[in-house]
Amino acid sequence: MATLRDIKRKIEAVKKTAQITRAMNMVAAAKLRGAQANMEKFHPYADKFREVIERLAAGVEQDGTFELLTPREEVRKIELVLLTADRGLCGSFNNNLIMLAEKFMEEKAAEGKEVTLICAGRKGHEYFRKRRFAIRKRYTGLLNKPNYEDAYNLGREVIELFQTGEADEVYLIYAQFVSMLRQVPTLIRLLPVVPESRGDEDRQIDYIFEPSHEVLLNDLLPNYVYVQILESFYQTAVSEHAARMTAMDNATNNCNEMVRDLTLVFNKARQASITKELMDIVGGAEALKKK
Known part of the structure; x- marks a missing residue:
């Protein structure tokens, strides 16, 4: 059975862990506010851009005039861009994205298609480099401060792959932010461009x-x-910060619960120790009386 000193040491260690997870929760919350504000500012522009492209593409004949709009007759090579975080401690956030990518690549491989991976994020690269999947390139730091320059460089690369025939299709996997508790791994096709239909009106x-x-x-x-x-x-x-904030909040709650449980164990052990000492004293006193 653990001694009182061991239990007390565990309690102190768990309290220090709770302080760390609480601090990480606060940092994630601060980063989340800034990232969410930027996302909300950019989203209307991106949505309107999709609408404009849809209207322009609606009247175009698929005759090969616009290369980025024209599907290939035979799809043999696929490029997959996988967005993950560079750091962990965000629950199942990275794992969900990686599992979706792995499932997609296995399905395409089963169809006889060659799939190459561009890892935008350290966690995705660490996972797939240990496995049999082909990795073309790795990017890190893209999610620290999202900017147009990074998006342009990555976009320029996949467009060149598509135009030179090294990729017949290009897909992107990212986390769609729905709420603080829900971030949905999403797969979209970047190339050839096929904007979603919004109706015929x-x-x-x-x-x-x-x-x-x-x-x-x-x-x-x-x-x-x-x-x-x-x-x-x-x-x-935004999804990464929300997932990390939720994970650290759960970790802090678990630490507090563990401290309560360990404190109860400590009190029981101390009470047992006091009872044992009292019994020794009483036993000694009775022995002296008999003499």
């Missing part, structure tokens, strides 16, 4: 473009990819 309107329809699309399609990537950066960054 706006498609009946005849728009006048200046400059021409073709010039606008050639200029906006690459930017659409960059905007999609930057939006995923913001979503994933």
Whole structure:
């Protein structure tokens, strides 16, 4: 049975752990506020950009004029961009993204397609480098402060892979922020560009473009990819901070509960020790009386 000194040492250790997790919770909360504000500012722009591309792409014939819009006749090579955090201590956040990526890659491999991975985040790279999956490149630090330059560099790379034929399709996995308690791993196709349909109401309107329809699309399609990537950066960054905040809050609560349990064990052990000492004293006194 553990001694009183051992139990007291455990209690102090758990209290110090609770202080650390509480501090990490506060840091995550502070970072979350800034990241969420940036995400909320950028989201209307990204949403409107998707709407504009959808309207422009609606009247385009799939004749190969716009390379980023034209699906390949045969898909043999797929590029997957996986966004994960660089650090842990955020619950199942990274694991959920990694499992979705692994499932997707195994399904495509079973179809006879070659899948190559771009890891944007240290946790994803650490997982897949120990396994049989091919990793083309690794990025770190993208979620610390999401910016257009990083999104442009990553977007430029995947566009070149698509244009040179090294990738017939490009997919992106990121964490979509829904609420503080829910971050959904999401898979989207970046290339070829296929904007989601919003219905047929706006498609009946005849728009006048200046400059021409073709010039606008050639200029906006690459930017659409960059905007999609930057939006995923913001979503994933906010999701990471929310997941870490929740995980540290749970860890702090668990530490407090453990301290209560250990304190109860300590009190019981101390009471047993006092009772034993009293019995020894009483036993000694009775022995002296008999003499």
